[in-house]
Amino acid sequence: MVVNVERIIQYIKHGDQDNVQIQLEVYNSEVYTALMWFIRTKLQPQVLRACLRTLRILSRDRLALAPLETDDALMTFAHLGGLTSLPMTSDASEGQEYGDSVIIVLALKHEIIKITFGTFFFRLLSGLSERLKKELDSPLPPAGQFYELRLLFLLTALRPELRLQLQQERGVSLLTSALEQCLSVKWMDVNEVQSDPTAPPVRKEVSEKAVEILKTLFNVTHDAHRNEPDEVQCALYRRLAAVLRHCMLLESKATRSTQSEKHAVNLLSALPLQCLDVLLSGRLSTSSVEWEGLNMDCVRSLLQFLERRLDAGHKLKEKLTPVLNLLTESSKVHRGTRHYLKQQILPPLRDLSLRPEQGTSVRSRLVRLMTHVDTDIKHCAAELLFVLCKENAVRRFVKYTGYGNAAGLLAARGLLSGCGPYHQSQYSSDSDSDSDTEEYRHAKGRINPVTGRVEEEQPDPMEGMTEEEKEAEARKLIWMFNRLSRCVCPVSRTTLQPQGQSVPIKTNWFMSEDSEEDLDE
Incomplete structure (x- = not known):
């Protein structure tokens, strides 16, 4: 069908919706087909740029993508994107100038690359890996690397088998090196990145590239914490953890949570716990947070990140569970982390007039989450507080949260009666009374264990009752408890x-x- 632009305009003027729809769909398809043929011929760079921009605009119409959903079209875009390991079709022009950065960017931004699937994606992944290796070895700044990284993320997110392929092709090491290059990492020692407190905040374009790398790394390593890593893998994950520590400290300068910080936390939660000791091994400086001889700068950044996330009004599960799980598991295996977090989250009690869930402290906000409607959020918040109490100090846990808030976790662990399985071997033997202040000792006898605060004295509810009435109330109470x-x-x-x-x-x-x-x- 020949497209008549004047006729389309007349249909639009007369409000003929049906014919406008038909004519526009035909127009889009015809333009697609013609442009796809045209860009395979020998074109001047500026002409090719214009064609790619037009195709990018038209590709927003998902219903008219048929001419692009072919192997030839995919190969063409891959070749234009600089993935030379994928040959062009036989009718493609030889000698075309494909090195132009704008052409590479426009080709890689094209929607067809993102939404079409086929067996050629294995070859496409290899092409992307090879191009990334060349860019790491090149002294020149890479052109269009953001879209290469975006495409790599999409491939690993949508195709699980590609994650395994990338992992087998040393993808974790390759992406870690790309992240180092992106953040301009300088090493002081093994697994210790040089930090510069006077360095300016990370630029937006650098942060965007780092986000794509972090997301792809998470896709590849999301189940690494479930496996026992060998010596080579431990060294690789420790190096990655050191870069992530550097990333967290860079982003902690920001006034609010950033995308790269969020994905760094997600990735840290996926790594084996024994490889996270590098988070505490940084050298101490005058500006460092020191606790028991360890550098707590990264743990402080994680805690600050948690505080900002606690203020989020929506998508709490997505925003809170990774950092809560990370702090919980780190506290289980790293004694210094647990002691520092306990001091920050569960400081000695002084004001006993408020319920544990009242107030703006981290403890209060976590206790409020212990009764959240979402089971995962409720469990993660309670688990962190319970681990800070060494998973066996029921009295301390109830002291900080109130029996009413603690009942859910205690019931799930069979500890409602105050006894149950202990985990003393994992933790140090610090006394339960080490956090009892003079204010707490003085008010201890007047604290309501259910609400966790000092309550006003109430009149005796049995005053004026006969012995028979008291006995009836006692039987009723027994029945309710049972x-x-x-x-x-x-x-x-x-x-x-x-x-x-x-x-x-x-x-x-x-x-x-x-x-x-x-x-x-």
Whole structure:
């Protein structure tokens, strides 16, 4: 069908929507086909640029992409993008100037590269890897590297088998080197990057490239923490962790969370825990945060990142769970990290007039998350606080959170009765009373364990009751306790009446439906 532009304009003027739609779809398809043929001929660079810009605009119409969804079209764009390991089709022009940076950028930005799938993507991945290696060895600044990295991320995000291929082709080492080049890393020692406190903030274009590298690295290493790395892998992951530490310290200068900082945290949470010791091994300087002889600059940056994320009003699960998990697992294996975080998040209690969930402190905001509707958020927040209490100090955990907030985690671990599995071997033997201030010791007897604060004295609810009424209330309370504990933990074999007499109760790990009737008899 021949496209008649004048006819399209007339249809538009008359408001003929059906014919406008038909004519425009035909027009888009015809232009696509003609331009794809045209760019395969020998063109001057400025003409080729104009054609690519037009194709990029037209490619936003997903319904008219058929002429581009072919192997020939994909090979053409790959070749124009500088991926010379992929040969052009036989009718392509020889001697075309493909090294022009603008042409490379426009070709790699094209939508068809992102949305079409085929077996040739394995070759495309190899072409991208080879081009990235050449750019690392070249003294000249790379042209269009951002879009190469974006394409590499999309390939590894959409095709799981390509992640394995890139990993087998030493992709982690290659991308780590690319990240070092992007951030202009200078090494002081093995696994220690030289930091410059006076360096200016990272430029936007540098941060954007770093984000694409970090996202691709996460795709390739997202399950690395589940496997036991060998000696070579440990060395590689420690070097990567050192670069990520440098990235975190650079971004901590910003006034708010940045994209590269977020992806650095995500990537750190994917690495094996034993390789994260480099986060604490930096040399101490006058501006460093020192704790027990260790450099806590990176841990402080992670804590500041968590604080900013706690203020987020939406997508809490996406924003909080990676950093919460990272701090929790690091606290389990690194004693210095746990002690520092405990001091910052769970400082000695002084103001006992507020509930634990009230206030603006990190502790208060984490305690509020312990009753969040999202189970993952609730679990991650409670787990971090519980690990800071060494996973066995139930009294300390309840002291900082209140029994009402702590009940969910304690029930899940079988610790509602105050006893259960212990993990003392993982932690040091610091005393539970080391955080008891004079204010806490003075008010300890008046603290309501459920709410976690000092409550005003309430009148005796049994005042004026007869002995029969007191006994009825006691039986009702026993029944309520047993009904609650039936599904969460075993109940004591005896329960005390108000007068102090022991009354046997029919209980087991899970009480039967008849137990309620037994209590009423």
